[in-house]
Amino acid sequence: MSEPSYAAGPSRTSVKTATPEWLLRGEVAMCPCGCIGKRKRGSFVEKTLTGGSDLLRQVMFSEDVALQGGLLQRVDARAKIVAMLVLLVAASFLHTIAALLALYALTLLVAVTSRLPVGYFIKRVWLFIPIFTMIVILPATLSIVTPGHIVLELWSWHGHPEGFTSQGLTSAGLVVSRVAVSISLVLLLTLTTPWVKLLAALRSLGVPRMFVMVISMAYRYIFLLLGSVSEMYESRKSRTVGAQRHDRAARAFVGATAGALIGKANHLSEEVHQAMVSRGYRGEATTLQTFRLRASDAVFVIAACLCAAATWWGDRLLGH
Amino acid sequence: MHIPDGYLSPQTCAVGFAVAVPVWAVAARRVSSVVKTRNVPMLAIFSALSFLVMMFNVPIPDGTTAHAVGGSIIAICLGPWAAVIAVSVALAFQALLFGDGGVLVYGVNCVNMAIVLPFVAYGVYRLLSGRAALASRRRVVAAAVGAYVGINAAALAAAVELGIQPGLFHTASGAPLYSPYHLSQTIPAMALPHLTVAGAAEAILTGAVLAYLQRADIGRLVANHRGVALTEADVVLRPARLSPARVAFAAMGVMALLTPLGLLAPGGAFGEDSPKQLDLHSLGLSSVPAGLDRYNGFWSHTLLGGYGFSSGDHADAAYILSALVGIVVVGSVAFAVSKVFVAIGRKHGRDRPADHDADTDSDTDLERSGTHV
Numbered sequence: 001m002s003e004p005s006y007a008a009g010p011s012r013t014s015v016k017t018a019t020p021e022w023l024l025r026g027e028v029a030m031c032p033c034g035c036i037g038k039r040k041r042g043s044f045v046e047k048t049l050t051g052g053s054d055l056l057r058q059v060m061f062s063e064d065v066a067l068q069g070g071l072l073q074r075v076d077a078r079a080k081i082v083a084m085l086v087l088l089v090a091a092s093f094l095h096t097i098a099a100l101l102a103l104y105a106l107t108l109l110v111a112v113t114s115r116l117p118v119g120y121f122i123k124r125v126w127l128f129i130p131i132f133t134m135i136v137i138l139p140a141t142l143s144i145v146t147p148g149h150i151v152l153e154l155w156s157w158h159g160h161p162e163g164f165t166s167q168g169l170t171s172a173g174l175v176v177s178r179v180a181v182s183i184s185l186v187l188l189l190t191l192t193t194p195w196v197k198l199l200a201a202l203r204s205l206g207v208p209r210m211f212v213m214v215i216s217m218a219y220r221y222i223f224l225l226l227g228s229v230s231e232m233y234e235s236r237k238s239r240t241v242g243a244q245r246h247d248r249a250a251r252a253f254v255g256a257t258a259g260a261l262i263g264k265a266n267h268l269s270e271e272v273h274q275a276m277v278s279r280g281y282r283g284e285a286t287t288l289q290t291f292r293l294r295a296s297d298a299v300f301v302i303a304a305c306l307c308a309a310a311t312w313w314g315d316r317l318l319g320h
Numbered sequence: 321m322h323i324p325d326g327y328l329s330p331q332t333c334a335v336g337f338a339v340a341v342p343v344w345a346v347a348a349r350r351v352s353s354v355v356k357t358r359n360v361p362m363l364a365i366f367s368a369l370s371f372l373v374m375m376f377n378v379p380i381p382d383g384t385t386a387h388a389v390g391g392s393i394i395a396i397c398l399g400p401w402a403a404v405i406a407v408s409v410a411l412a413f414q415a416l417l418f419g420d421g422g423v424l425v426y427g428v429n430c431v432n433m434a435i436v437l438p439f440v441a442y443g444v445y446r447l448l449s450g451r452a453a454l455a456s457r458r459r460v461v462a463a464a465v466g467a468y469v470g471i472n473a474a475a476l477a478a479a480v481e482l483g484i485q486p487g488l489f490h491t492a493s494g495a496p497l498y499s500p501y502h503l504s505q506t507i508p509a510m511a512l513p514h515l516t517v518a519g520a521a522e523a524i525l526t527g528a529v530l531a532y533l534q535r536a537d538i539g540r541l542v543a544n545h546r547g548v549a550l551t552e553a554d555v556v557l558r559p560a561r562l563s564p565a566r567v568a569f570a571a572m573g574v575m576a577l578l579t580p581l582g583l584l585a586p587g588g589a590f591g592e593d594s595p596k597q598l599d600l601h602s603l604g605l606s607s608v609p610a611g612l613d614r615y616n617g618f619w620s621h622t623l624l625g626g627y628g629f630s631s632g633d634h635a636d637a638a639y640i641l642s643a644l645v646g647i648v649v650v651g652s653v654a655f656a657v658s659k660v661f662v663a664i665g666r667k668h669g670r671d672r673p674a675d676h677d678a679d680t681d682s683d684t685d686l687e688r689s690g691t692h693v
Binding site: 095137140149215222255277 | 422
């Protein structure tokens with residue numbers, strides 16, 4: 001029996017082997033740019049697998065960043081949550097683009113001092129939601145959606161000039177900058193705070209204990225169940241030759257994996273419950289970690305409130 | 321459907337939390353009432369599951385893939401209250417870990433996806449599945465339809481929240497401060513993808529999971545389907561719970577809710593105009609007929625003349641009050657009349673058997689039951 005190699009494409013089928021021809025065929029379009037072979041859209045199996053690995057990558061990256069010794073990492077988690085909420089509310093009340101941009105510059109400054117990779121930070125903020133917002137909001141800059149003072153006339157309709165209006169452009173600028181500021185603020189908190197500390201802080205800020213326990217345990221079991229999902233999809237991928245078809249069988253497979261996951265989850269919750277009860281759980285949980293608020297944390301919260309007040313005051317000044 | 325921060329005004333976000341917080345409190349109580357120690361691990365693991373189900377790519381018949389929310393299948397397996405908490409926790413993860421959906425908007429997002437969606441989906445599912453057996457095909461269809469209706473209801477709620485922003489919040493020059501699109505633009509924009517792709521994803525996932533559980537693991541469904549027969553053979557035909565009184569009340573409720581439609585219709589009803597509004601010229605008359613003029617306004621001692629207070633204040637409140645008074649008065653008159661009829665019928669029934677006492681003919685029985693009805 002001759003040795004078939006992976007390099008052997010369909011062109012070399014003259015070599016007779018016992019291996020079926022389809023097994024020797026190279027995978028087409030492995031390169032996402034589509035420079036070799038024809039470009040395929042990812043199947044539902046690949047998309048789900050990629051989603052799972054993206055989740056793990058992001059979580060591990062956040063935990064790494066949270067352990068760096070920057071400015072925000074040293075501040076108490078409760079102080080950070082309060083400061084973020086104050087600034088978020090302030091950002092949502094601002095009426096001018098300039099004030100929002102000032103707040104955005106502030107988040108960049110804090111990101112740099114917290115040793116976040118700035119390129120990554122900017123990319124993470126702007127990629128997807130603000131860019132998506134820009135596209136979505138584009139028609140709203142035209143006079144057909146937002147009537148008002150026309151800045152640039154594009155066409156006329158029965159003698160009426162139509163085009164970009166100053167009101168539409170202002171509105172688009174406001175929404176996009178507000179979205180970017182809000183995402184930056186939330187990202188600053190979640191990237192610089194380990195998940196466990198974030199939850200403990202939520203608990204001490206008055207979120208009911210039951211919810212905090214559910215969230216923290218759910219976070220732990222996401223990764224266990226994610227392992228099951230990845231295994232099911234990887235085995236499907238390895239059993240499939242050629243392209244995944246999006247047919248009835250594929251939909252039945254998605255239903256079966258989700259259904260099997262429900263079965264696993266049910267079984268797991270019963271076991272976890274018994275394990276907890278046998279270790280003395282009676283419906284109340286206690287934590288070993290105690291938070292101590294230092295003077296620097298109070299200074300941080302006061303500084304955040306001052307920033308919020310300053311932008312709000314500047315906003316009023318510019319608005320009138 | 322995950323609305324990011326910045327699209328909604330802080331006032332709308334506050335309303336979102338004001339609606340969501342009481343529902344969370346009730347949901348926590350409802351879920352904890354069974355076994356105190358079991359709820360936390362159960363909810364935690366199903367929240368994790370809900371988060372993962374949102375990551376599943378569902379192949380849609382047109383060749384693309386879409387994400388499902390998964391609130392419907394959790395509502396069917398565990399009940400809508402557990403689904404409220406599981407989906408809310410999953411949304412919290414998405415907001416904090418991925419920036420998918422905002423933090424201030426979290427309450428509003430929960431109202432749409434964790435409250436409206438599971439409750440609507442579960443309600444439609446219960447309504448359509450009726451008393452069908454747990455393993456029946458009808459339940460699969462009911463689950464898929466419920467999921468489809470549920471996600472579209474959630475999308476409509478999101479469209480309304482976005483669409484009211486430009487009218488309520490804008491600068492002095494008229495530039496919208498938040499989402500700039502009006503209701504007439506947001507509702508079609510949200511309805512189109514959700515009636516097609518996203519609705520299909522949710523319906524396919526829910527139907528397929530239910531079909532799988534029926535096939536492989538029907539025990540999981542029993543917990544939330546108490547009193548439902550397992551197979552077609554076990555279905556017990558019980559008398560319908562639709563008593564005439566319930567049907568009558570339901571019909572009256574529907575009619576009362578539909579009345580405002582009449583206000584939209586143009587013009588007035590034929591023969592109800594006051595004499596002053598008559599178009600005398602087209603009728604070939606020179607003046608209002610004497611009899612009509614005399615007897616019109618013969619009775620003017622009405623409580624709520626013209627469905628309003630005599631002073632003419634609070635027109636809307638008076639109109640609703642008139643409607644309520646009307647429903648109550650007509651209802652009680654109809655009730656009294658039926659009571660009188662029943663009493664007369666009973667009296668007849670008591671008189672009659674005296675003549676037929678010895679007679680055990682089945683005809684008499686029929687006749688007697690006839691008089692009672």
